[in-house]
Amino acid sequence: MTQVPKFTKVQELIYELPIERVMRKDVVKVTPDTSMTELKEILRVNRISGVPVVDGEMLSGVISIEDLIKALVQGDVQAPVKKRMTTRLITVLESESVVEAVKKFAQYKVGRLLVVNDQGQLRGILTGGDITRGLLETISLDYHADEISRYRAKHIFEDIVSDQTSLILRYQVKAKDFKKAGNASSKLKRALDRLGAVPELIRRVAISAYEAEMNLIIHADGGGELTAELQPEVIRVTAVDHGPGIPNVDQAMSPGFSTAPNWIRELGFGAGMGLMNIKRCADSMKLQSTVGVGTQLEIVVHLRQDSGEQQNPNGRKEPEAL
Amino acid sequence: MTSLKEIVEKLNLETVSSAELTDRPVAGGYAADLLSCVMKGAKKDYLWVTLQAHVNVVAVASLLNLAGVIITEGNRPDQESIARADEEKITLLVTPKTTYTVVGELTLLGVRGES
Numbered sequence: 008m009t010q011v012p013k014f015t016k017v018q019e020l021i022y023e024l025p026i027e028r029v030m031r032k033d034v035v036k037v038t039p040d041t042s043m044t045e046l047k048e049i050l051r052v053n054r055i056s057g058v059p060v061v062d063g064e065m066l067s068g069v070i071s072i073e074d075l076i077k078a079l080v081q082g083d084v085q086a087p088v089k090k091r092m093t094t095r096l097i098t099v100l101e102s103e104s105v106v107e108a109v110k111k112f113a114q115y116k117v118g119r120l121l122v123v124n125d126q127g128q129l130r131g132i133l134t135g136g137d138i139t140r141g142l143l144e145t146i147s148l149d150y151h152a153d154e155i156s157r158y159r160a161k162h163i164f165e166d167i168v169s170d171q172t173s174l175i176l177r178y179q180v181k182a183k184d185f186k187k188a189g190n191a192s193s194k195l196k197r198a199l200d201r202l203g204a205v206p207e208l209i210r211r212v213a214i215s216a217y218e219a220e221m222n223l224i225i226h227a228d229g230g231g232e233l234t235a236e237l238q239p240e241v242i243r244v245t246a247v248d249h250g251p252g253i254p255n256v257d258q259a260m261s262p263g264f265s266t267a268p269n270w271i272r273e274l275g276f277g278a279g280m281g282l283m284n285i286k287r288c289a290d291s292m293k294l295q296s297t298v299g300v301g302t303q304l305e306i307v308v309h310l311r312q313d314s315g316e317q318q319n320p321n322g323r324k325e326p327e328a329l
Numbered sequence: 330m331t332s333l334k335e336i337v338e339k340l341n342l343e344t345v346s347s348a349e350l351t352d353r354p355v356a357g358g359y360a361a362d363l364l365s366c367v368m369k370g371a372k373k374d375y376l377w378v379t380l381q382a383h384v385n386v387v388a389v390a391s392l393l394n395l396a397g398v399i400i401t402e403g404n405r406p407d408q409e410s411i412a413r414a415d416e417e418k419i420t421l422l423v424t425p426k427t428t429y430t431v432v433g434e435l436t437l438l439g440v441r442g443e444s
């Protein structure tokens with residue numbers, strides 16, 4: 008069984024997010040000449056358990072509450088921190104991804120990591136809590152951006168005012184291109200989804216558009232164009248081609264009737280059900296064809312089952328369908 | 330309701346797409362090889378059993394929001410179909426068994442078709 012590991016959003020983020028985006032930059036620090044007594048006050052006031060020791064811009068060590076306790080026990084509290092600090096430093100680069108920090112936390116079992124740049128200058132400090140907070144913030148920002156774009160798409164018909172607003176989506180469909188079959192209707196389906204149409208309507212439009220697209224691919228000599236005109240109340244899907252045309256439209260409409268050649272049927276197309284499916288999904292359909300000239304199929308789906316006659320109490324058009 | 334994951338395990342199906350196998354409930358089943366029939370008969374969250382393995386199977390599954398597709402008799406989708414399935418987050422499963430056998434096993438697991 009081939010199981011490809013899948014990543015969650017958080018797993019993706021810890022690989023993408025650089026440490027500088029989640030680290031804390033306002034680091035409490037001491038100089039090598041700060042005394043252990045002064046250090047005690049700094050740790051107490053800031054309620055922290057350790058600080059980096061910085062000489063000018065350069066990180067030279069780290070001193071913790073543990074070092075302070077040892078100094079107290081040994082009566083060495085007047086000593087400068089440079090005498091008692093740890094110089095074995097566990098650092099991460101600010102440009103590295105968060106996953107590197109996660110690895111170091113696991114490897115060294117430390118509570119904080121010092122973040123430096125490639126010149127060894129101290130840039131910030133990082134705890135496990137900072138990572139959690141950074142990830143949550145990033146996820147919520149992404150989510151928010153997604154929500155906003157959805158909101159904007161949804162309100163296109165309210166935001167853009169005209170006497171009659173419609174959005175026209177055109178898709179070119181190539182003859183006998185079975186590899187791309189369904190692409191146009193998939194894109195249309197996605198657009199309707201973005202615009203916030205109700206799932207049942209999306210489904211009806213998608214099925215109709217798919218069958219119309221397939222007809223263009225299977226039957227039209229030079230392919231054709233699939234157009235969807237979206238209005239606040241109605242969606243009109245049109246499939247137009249320039250031949251060969253249907254000799255007998257009534258016959259074409261009867262279930263099971265198909266003129267598709269065998270090789271196309273072997274792919275699963277040409278069941279003679281396409282137009283029936285469209286008729287079933289559409290509120291109305293119109294098929295016009297002239298042999299040698301071309302075929303025009305128009306499919307209409309109303310976005311509201313009451314055909315848009317009712318208005319809500321404040322007289323505004325109810326935008327629930329789109 | 331039986332989950333997709335459970336079905337994959339019990340029927341010993343091979344996953345060829347990389348969409349995560351979830352506890353997504355399977356609402357029912359449908360079997361046919363003619364795409365327009367599937368368009369008509371398969372419902373949202375249904376599992377579709379077919380011996381078709383080409384890229385349009387993915388298009389149909391995506392348009393109908395199917396829970397997944399079981400491709401039977403050892404037919405395997407090509408790389409293009411798998412790539413498309415990954416893009417559309419469609420689960421493609423393959424098995425050497427026949428459609429008839431798979432449908433029988435699904436029924437025993439409680440996955441029913443439209444009555």
